[in-house]
Amino acid sequence: MKKRIFVSVMALLLLFAMAATASxxxxxxxxxxxxxxxxxxxxxxxxxxxxxxxxxxxxxxxxxxxxxxxxxxxxxxxxxxxxxxxxxxxxxxxxxxxxxxxxxxxxxxxxxxxxxxxxxxxxxxxxxxxxxxxxxxxVNGPPQPRITSPANGDAVSGTVPVTAVDDSGEGDIAYALFEYYNDTNCNCAADDGNAWVEIENDTSSAGGWNTTWNTTLIPDCCHLIRVTMVDGTDQNGTDEINVVVSNHAPVPNITAPCGGDVLNRSVVISVTDESSEFGAGIAYTRFEYYYDENCNCAADDGNTWVEIGNDTDGTDGWSAEWDTLTDGVAAVPNGCYMLRATMVDMHGRTGSDEINVELSNPDFCIDLKAGKNLVSIPKAIIGPKHANDVFNLDPYAGEVCWYYRADLERYVANPIVKPCRGYWVFKNAPEMICVYFDDAAAAPTQSLREGWNMIGHIRTTAMPVYVEGSDADFGSITGLEEPEGTKLYRQIATYHDGTWTDYPAGSLEEMTPGWGYWISMKQNATMSGSWV
CATH class of the missing domain: 2.60.40.740 (Immunoglobulin-like)
Known part of the structure; x- marks a missing residue:
């Protein structure tokens, strides 16, 4: 009985042990x-x-x-x-x-x-x-690179840091390839037939994805920068920006006139760009002058630079014409001047060159045309006064000057040229003649006879023939009007460019410097000149 009980207990313990092992x-x-x-x-x-x-x-x-x-x-x-x-x-x-x-x-x-x-x-x-x-x-998307520096549209020079980030946020970039492209036609597209050139392939993200680009070895021009990022699954993404490489400023050199030259009348100023072959194209060249009043070759007189011209087309060279005479009259004083040429390239970089010159203009010039000219000289002149010299006549070629002497009622050929008088000048070819005034000479006068007389304008600026109530018109200043406004003349006529015009019946309204005139006097009178 005890043996059976012992076996049963052992079996129960084994069952519990097996259950415990399984659980x-x-x-x-x-x-x-x-x-x-x-x-x-x-x-x-x-x-x-x-x-x-x-x-x-x-x-x-x-x-x-x-x-x-x-x-x-x-x-x-x-x-x-x-x-x-x-x-x-x-x-x-x-x-x-x-x-x-x-x-x-x-x-x-x-x-x-x-x-x-x-x-x-x-x-x-x-x-x-x-x-x-x-x-x-x-899902592992492709990289989303973004160039963070330089900025799109920047002008860059020297050694340029180029940096990029991956906006995908996946952190699985294997490398970042940086390249540039010479965008020759500056249309922000890689369609010029050029090749992309590697700047660097950055395989380490330590310090971020970046490189340095030495722009001094390439031409100044529009360029594209591209970064291509590739992740661990060979997916890639790119970003591009447009920049302007601008390392080489223009180096203008004024080739004409030369420094120290003495200039007069119309002067063509020429300049060339002597910058590096890598320089960008020139957009325009601005020409200016400065009146160096104290002749010390420095712009320190308190005057301002004055633009002569702005040449925007360099196909025939960069130049501008400085016309120092306006309608035969000096536009600026004689003296020392500085000339400056400022070149601006396509990227806005500038360079300038300056020279010092002297301006020695005649006081007055007249454009003589081929054929007959009715002209005058407004003031007494320095130097030879014979008509042959003043008007550079060649008598052997038929060129001649005629002056009508009202007191003799006849013409005289090639007279002494004086102010207040008008002259017929016959030239075979167009020519500009210029004179220097004798500022020490007394104010001129001219005796006029009743009837027709040849006269000249008395100033280097235009003047109205007649203005009601004015004392600043031609008649008042020359003494050909009485104080109460009564004109001492009937008619004034002139001939210019093949056409006659007159006052008061015609369209003649003002007296022009250098022109000659016929005046019909009501009586004898004395015409006064003026230095003003």
């Missing part, structure tokens, strides 16, 4: 806590307790996922069947944790796992793998 087995899975990039490799950890001698864990991977061969650690064996995505791990009871690697698919996935072992009686112990079973996937 003590635990297998759990640990997956990444953060989303995994599609196609990326990640680690799976399997932890076990309670295996008796040895056990197996069978993992069924999600659709689209794959075991990375040879990646299992801590196992006695790992057998993977790709067709069913099944991985069988054999784990010794003394190993608590094993790992294996998986290549992620393109969508979230759920792992399914079971385990199998035996208890101390060699009876099977089966169960499901617990722990984490789901992996969240983020």
């Amino acid at each position: 003590a087995v635990s297998v759990t899975r640990d997956l990444p806590d953060v989303p995994v990039t599609a196609g990326a490799e990640f680690e799976v950890s399997i932890s076990q307790t309670g295996f008796f001698v040895v056990g197996t864990v069978t993992e069924v991977l999600p659709v689209g996922y794959a075991y990375v061969g040879g990646s299992a650690t801590g196992v006695d064996d790992a057998v993977y069947t790709p067709g069913t995505r099944t991985l069988v791990l054999t784990i010794d009871s003394g190993v608590s944790t094993v790992t294996y690697n998986v290549t992620a698919g393109t969508a979230d996935g759920t792992f399914v796992g079971t385990y199998a072992t035996v208890d101390g009686n060699a009876d099977p112990v089966l169960g499901d793998v617990g722990g984490q079973d789901t992996v969240t996937i983020v």
Whole structure:
């Protein structure tokens, strides 16, 4: 009886022991806590307790996922069947944790796992793998590079830092290739037939994705900068910006006139650009003069630079004409001058050159045309006064000057030229004649006879023939009007460019410097000249 009771107790204890052994087995899975990039490799950890001698864990991977061969650690064996995505791990009871690697698919996935072992009686112990079973996937997009420096549209020079960032935020960039392109036609497109040139291929993200670009070795011009970023899955993205390389400012050189030259009348100022062959094209050249009143070759007189011209077309060279006479009269005082040429290239860079010259203009010039001219000289002149000299006549070629002497009622040929008189001058070809005034001479006068007389304008500026109530018209100033406004003349006529015009019946309204006139007097009178 006691023996039977003992056997029953032993059986009950063994049953409890077997139950305790089965409930003590635990297998759990640990997956990444953060989303995994599609196609990326990640680690799976399997932890076990309670295996008796040895056990197996069978993992069924999600659709689209794959075991990375040879990646299992801590196992006695790992057998993977790709067709069913099944991985069988054999784990010794003394190993608590094993790992294996998986290549992620393109969508979230759920792992399914079971385990199998035996208890101390060699009876099977089966169960499901617990722990984490789901992996969240983020799709690995291409890089999104953005050039952060220089800025789009910048003008750059020297050694230029070029930096870029990846706005995708995935942090999987393998390298960043930096290049430039010579945008010859400056249309912000790589369509000039040029090739992209590598600046650098940055393979280290330490310090960010960047390079340095030495722009001194390339022409000043529009350029494109491109960065191409490539990630670990060979996806790529690009960004481009447009910049202007501008290292070489224009170097203008005034080639004519020469420094120290004495100039007069109309002067053509010419300049060339002697900058590097890498310099940008010249957009325009501005020409100016400065009246160097104290002749010390410095712009320190309180005067201002005055524009002569702005040449925007250099196809025939860069030049401007400085006409120092206006209608035969000096436009600026004689004396020392500085001439400046400022070149501006397509990128806004400038360079200038200056020279010092002397201006020695005649006081007055007349444009004589081929054929007959009715002219006058407004003031007494310095130098030869014979008509042949003043008007540069060639009597042997038929050129001649005639003056009508009203007191003799006849013409005289090639007289002495005086102010207040008008002259017929016959030339075979057009010519500008110029004279210098004798400022020390007394104000001139001219005796007029009743009837027709030849007279000249008395000033170097225009003057109205007659203005009612004015004492600043020709008649008042010359004394050919009485104080009460009565004109001492009937008519004034002139001939210019082949046309006669008169006052008061015609369109003649003002007296012009250098023109000659016929005046019909009502009576004898004396015409006064003026230095004003």
